[in-house]
Amino acid sequence: MGLVTVFLITTGFVQPNIEDHAHILDKETHTLVTEKNNRYFQTKEQPQIVVITVKRLNKLTPKMLDHSKRTVFIVVGQKGKKRNVQIYSTKDLHSAFTEVARGNILRAEVDKLRSQNNATFNKGIRFVFRACATRVDQxxxxxxxxxxxxxxxxxxxxxxxxxxxxxxLALAFLITGITYFLRRFSHRDPISKK
Structure with a gap:
């Protein structure tokens, strides 16, 4: 009975690696997330990268964010055909996951993350996961x-x-065009007055 209690206490507070509430992650994505997190479980620090999908586009901040340590959350919100992908990290990983770093990771595969094709979208999510894993490893x-x-x-x-x-470039072209027309019309005014 004591061993069962200890087991439940120690495993009850572990965040699962995948929570696919929107049912959009494929087998290859599940395998990648599971295998990399299993490697992390064998390290002293035991960081974790969690992938969560939800059926909404806003309020994606994970509930466990403030109560977790050494954890990165990749959250996918989906409603209809629209998807929103966000990366969150616990305070102890903020230096590795600055706003710029998170934005760069998402922009690197933005076309795949916007795809309506589930296989293409999963390729994008796997890239985001691998990019997060690389930053954690570094x-x-x-x-x-x-x-x-x-x-x-x-x-x-x-x-x-x-x-x-x-x-x-578009702004420079627009400004050049406006300047050209203003100069042209300003030169005509003195001529018309004569």
Missing amino acids: QYQYALDKYDLTQAEQNKVARPHSVALPIA
Whole structure:
């Protein structure tokens, strides 16, 4: 009876690795999440990366965020055809998962994360998971393994596709056009007065 009580107490507070309430994660994603977290369970620090899917697009902050340690949460909200993917980390991992880092991870595979095709979407989620695992491994100085990003993929996360350049070019073109028309009309005014 005592052993059963100890077992229930020690395992009752462990966050499961996957909570797929929206039923969108495939077998390959389940396998990746389970295997990498099993490796983490064998380390001294025992970090964890949890993937949660819910049937809503807002209020995605995990309930266990403030009560957990060394945990990263990848939360997928889905309502109808829309999906929202967010990354959260516990306070002890904030330095590895800054707002910029989380944004870069999500932007690196934004096309796959927006896909309506479930297989493509799962590829995107696996990339996000692997990117988070790479940052956790670097934070705790673990040796990188087959579940982590390659150097080329890490470069992709470090320099994700940015919409800033096209927007800047469009603004420059717009300003140039406005300046051209203003100069043209300002030159006509003195001529018409003569």
